[in-house]
Amino acid sequence: MKSNKSNQPLRGLRILDLCEGKGDSCGRYLADLGAEVMLIEPRQGSPARRAAPVVEGHSLYFATHAANKKSVVLDVTQEDDRTVFYALAQQADILIHSRSEIALQWLNEITVLVESDESHLICLAISDFGDSGPYADYVGSNAVHMAMAGITARSGLKDREPLLPPGQLCYEAAAIQAAWVALVAYWQSAHTHRSGSIDFSVFEASCQILDPALGVTGSAAGGQSATKLAPRGRPPEGKMYPFFPCADGFVRICVLNPRQWQAMSAWLGDDHPYTDPAYANMAKRFKYMREINLLIEALFAKEKSADLVAEGQRRGVPIAAVATPQQVLKDxxxxxxxxxxxxxxxxxxxxxxxxxxxxxxxxxxxxxxPAPALNEHQPSFSTDRLALRSASPAQSTRRPLEGIRVLDLGVIVAGAELGRLFADQGAEVIKVENKAFPDGLRQSLQNKPITESFAQGSRGKKSLGLNLRSEKGKQVFKELVAKSDVVLSNFKPGTMDSLGFGYGELKAINPRIIVSESSALGGSGPMSNSMGYGPLVRASSGLTGLWRYPDDGSGFGDALTIFPDHLAARVSAVAILALLIEREKTGLGGTVSLSQAETILMTLSTELLSESLQGGWLAPCGNRGRFDAPSNLFSCAGDDEWCVIDIEGDEQWLRLCSAVGRQDLAEDQHLKAASGRLAMRDYVEQELSKWTLERPPQQIVETLQAAGIAAAAMARINELPDNPHLKARDFFRINTQPGLDAPLLTENGPAGKSYLPEPEIRPAPFVAEHTRELMRDILQLDEATIASLIESGDLEVMTS
Structure with a gap:
């Protein structure tokens, strides 16, 4: 645990943290980046200190989510403590709370502070559904959000029950979006001298980050939206990213483009039936995918996974071992x-x-x-203060990142999404592209000039057609770097250096430049050159191995997800904005380097810590919760209709028994405590299923939510546009996108309900649409020079 101030761009930022079990990773990530995050706890300590799993009296959840934070105990019933709290809040920049019991106790003091004309405190409230809308009083859980956001319906295998993804992905991902919102609000406050309250909903964030119905889809989707791709039920076993058993487990491959197929074909030998070059065409090859996969299965069967991965890398075949948590910890x-x-x-x-x-x-x-002991610290902030504040306030309606210029070399999902986050907040985002190397999101199965997926991921950007391999093209890019703030890329590690655009070269041009790179496994390490496909990242990080049916060793259920691309983009966005904030003090830029696999590891922090202490603990658990029962998916009346019921604690158990009319279960002494319910969970689930099978899911949800029990109907993503809660909270916007047959339904901003301005929804660009404009406006090139660069192929312009 080393301290290094060069990796703490937020040092001096002051945050009060009143989260208790929801949103804790928001403060943790900001603390990782150097912010001074002070937990305000009651005398008995935050409930997070007792959150499962617990080993020898220590909460592993608290250990992973409170690291780098400080702890101060304050009692709202004591006048002196209220005075201390008020003083701390006056000195703080941001207050984060999760509408927890302690936050509600301090709500009056918080409200007075936020509404004060002199205050600059930003109050970020993280709750399951927000404080408005028809579901505002619903009880949430990770499983509830998975079901309601349309994720569960697409997870699992055809002809089987849906499969809840492992871990607490909704809460972990939402917390990172909350961190992005917090820093955007801080940046806006610094420039407008205005602050206020933000009503942040985990449900809305879950609809945006994990597998969004309205977001970017992977390159294999051919530009189609998620709503058009998703079947009503679970998908058949994946042809696109198949699994193959080997001598010591499973491997997964992603053979998509012609070059990859040629390498795989050569690996199979020169005497198989599919050597004809015509099979390089993916559509033709897919007609025979079952037969081809049988050949690959026979080739791989007796080999060890490590040997297959090494050989695949040597040949240029994207491949990864499906790692277990035990292997991940020793990787x-x-x-x-x-x-x-x-x-x-x-x-x-x-x-x-x-x-x-x-x-x-x-x-x-x-x-x-490490996570602090209770009341370990003094109730005062350090003397260091970030104090980022402009001399004179700008208009409060300004978009937060106005004036920031971003050169966006990102491609596919993670690349597109990162640039979009900045464009939504007002930055000038220039997508640098070349027709010879098209972004996979531009590929359309319908041969349209623009795709829905590209429109979702690149709305609000400008397109510059530029040849980065020619000398004059390189010079144009360097001149742009001199007048820009951020460069984004997610190429294979080493690509930017090979082009002559490593950080050292760009820093020499512009010391204020911030360079962000993202890749599958990071820019260093023995496997850094692995090809960056999401399915392989999930396999390498252990997520895929956990995302399976416990009764089926090969029943992996993550065929349709594109996780962690949207999350990884937000992790990078937070770090980039942190460096922009630091740059206001130092005048210097810096670098951000992200491994998508390590983003996944962080979402499983608690689980991996538990596995390191209790070998064999972290194994696929399917739809069952680990710490109480009933916590599962239940079949309901109707065709493939399911609901989540997810109780926590003895009181909720009694309320559940009352709601379903089973007083006999409430009186059963064997079921009084969670340990007994877990021991008898087969019986408990069987009895509860008798009740759910006779009722449609919405009736079940209304009954149980009225009793204060976390429950949700499994939604399909094509149902989300009609979701009354999302509509009531202005989740949707319309993008009138040229090149598409109809206006495109798109998502609103990341903050939920807040005082921040909403994104200006502008269409995504056609290829090289803005080349002339950008050369004139930024580099002040005359028309003759621009025409010459176009004629030589150094620049490209849009063609009709």
Whole structure:
């Protein structure tokens, strides 16, 4: 746990954290980036200190989610403590709370502060559904959000029950979006001198981050939207990214483009039936995919996964082993990159957990200090203060990132999404592209001039057609760097250096430049050159191995997801904005380096720490919750209709029994405590299923939510546009996109209900649509020079 200020761009930012079990990763990530995050706890301590899993009296959840934070105990019933709280809040920049019991106790003081004319405090409230809309009083859980956001319906295998993804992905991903919102609000406040309250909903964030119905889809989708691709039920076993058993487990491959198929075909030998070059065409090959996969299965069957991965890399075939959590914790690549760190929980009790999301300026921005003891710190902030505030306020309607110029070389989902986040907030985002190397999102199965997926991921951007391989094209790019703030890329590691655009070269041109790179496994380490496909990232990080049916060793259920692309984009966005904030003080830029696999590891921090302490604990658990029962998916009346019922604690168990009319279960002494319910969960679930099978899911949800129990009907993504809660909270916007047959339904901003301006929804660009404009406006080139660069092929312009 080393301290290195070069990877702490937010040092001096002051945050009060009143989260208790929801949104905790928001403060943790901001603390990783150097913010001073102070937990305000009641005298008995935050409930997060007792959150499962618990080993020898220590909450592993608290250990992973409160690292780098400070702890101060204040009692709202004591006048002196109220005075201290008020003083701290006056000094703080941001207050985060999760509408928890302690936050509600302090709500009066918080409201007075936020509404004060002199206050600059930003209040970020993170709750399951927000404080308005028809579901505002619903009880949420990770499983509830998975079901309601349309994720569960697409997870699993055809002809089987849906499969809840592992971990707490909704809460972990939403917390990172909350961190993005917090920093955007801070940046806006610094320039407008205006602050206020933000009503942030985990449900809305879940609809945007994990597998969004209205977001970017992968390159294999041919530009189609998720709503058009998703079947009503679960998909058949994946042809696109198939699994193959081998001598010591499974491997997964992604053979998509002609070059990859040629490499795979050569690996199969020269005597199989599919050597004809015509099979390089993906559509033709897919007609025979079952037969081709049988050949690959026979080739791989007796080989070890490590040998197959090495051979695949040598041949240029994208491949990864489906790693177990035990293998992940010992993985030589992750260890070489410092992706894990030791955590001391008590004398003689040490575990291993993911260290942090990414690297800033080449150093891990991760755990520096362990989770604090209760009331370990003094109720005062350090004398260091970031105090980012312009001399004179701008208009409050300004878009937060106005004046920031971003050169966006990003491609496919993670690349598109990162640039869009900045464009939505007012930055000038220039997509640098070349027709010879088209972004996969521009590929259309219908041969349209623009695709729905590209329109979702690149709305509000401008397109510059530029040849980065010619000398004059390189010079144009360098001149743009001199007048820009951020460069984004997600190429294979080393690509930017090979083009002559490594950070050292760009920094020499513009010391204020911030360069962000994202790749599958990071820019260093023995496996850094692995090809960056999401399915392979999930396999390498252990997520895929956990995302399966417990009764089927090969029943992997993540065929349709594109996780973690949208999350990885937000992790990078937060770090970039942190460096922009620091740059206001230092005048210097810096670097952000992200491994998508390590983003996944961080979402499983608690689970991996538990596995390191209790070998074999982290195994696929399917739809069952680990810590109480009933916590599962239940079949309902209707065709493939399901609902989540997810209780937590003895009181909720009694309310459930009352709601379903089973007083006999409430009186059963064997079921009084969670331990007994877990021991008898087969019986409990069987009895509850008798009730759910006779009722449609919405009736079940209304009955149980009225009783204060987390429950949700499984939604399909094509139903989300009609969701009354999303509509009531202005989740949707319309994008009138040229090149599409009809206006495109798109998502609103990331903040939920807030005082921040909404994004200006502008269409995505056609290829090279803005080349002339950008050359004139930014580089002040005359028409003759522009025409000459176009004629020589250094620049490209839009063609009709």
């Amino acid at each position: 030589h690549h992750f260890l070489a990159r410092g992706a894990f760190t030791d955590i001391d929980l008590a004398a003689g009790l040490q575990g291993k957990a993911p260290a942090g999301y990414l690297k800033i300026n080449g150093q891990r921005a991760g755990i520096r200090t």
